[in-house]
Amino acid sequence: MQALIVRHPLLVVALALVLSGVGLGALQVGPYLAHRRLMNLDWYGTASPREQRETAERALGLWFGDPHDEFCILLQYGDASSIPFLEAAIAHRPASERGDVMTCTWIHAFDALARIQHPAAWAKRMSKPRPRS
Numbered sequence: 595m596q597a598l599i600v601r602h603p604l605l606v607v608a609l610a611l612v613l614s615g616v617g618l619g620a621l622q623v624g625p626y627l628a629h630r631r632l633m634n635l636d637w638y639g640t641a642s643p644r645e646q647r648e649t650a651e652r653a654l655g656l657w658f659g660d661p662h663d664e665f666c667i668l669l670q671y672g673d674a675s676s677i678p679f680l681e682a683a684i685a686h687r688p689a690s691e692r693g694d695v696m697t698c699t700w701i702h703a704f705d706a707l708a709r710i711q712h713p714a715a716w717a718k719r720m721s722k723p724r725p726r727s
Contacts, residue, residue, distance in 0.1 A: 626656055628655075631649050632650065632653055647672060650667040650672075650676075651676055662702065665680075665699060665702035665703045668680060672709070673710060674710065684704065687700055
């Protein structure tokens with residue numbers, strides 16, 4: 595092995611990069627499949643709240659894509675197990691979503707976290723009449 599490194603250092607570096615890329619890509623298979631499952635209306639229509647919650651939590655591990663549906667599911671069915679997934683997603687939200695204005699996707703994330711962490715305050719907030727537009 596040492597002779598290979600000495601004689602062909604660029605080959606060894608290229609091989610290491612390819613293997614690390616494959617390894618990183620493998621980490622995305624589970625979240626990607628969960629994300630795709632949430633888009634399957636047949637599955638979605640028959641899945642239990644627990645299945646939907648667990649699938650949404652797994653799908654939040656996806657490094658690309660829009661987590662809007664995942665946050666909406668966790669807003670409805672999330673529980674204490676969802677907190678680390680929501681916190682991690684919020685911590686990694688795009689820089690464009692960190693100011694005073696954000697898309698509804700991230701509002702759903704914060705709402706889901708608030709509902710789970712502070713259920714009494716959330717219930718009180720939801721019981722207030724909303725202004726009509």
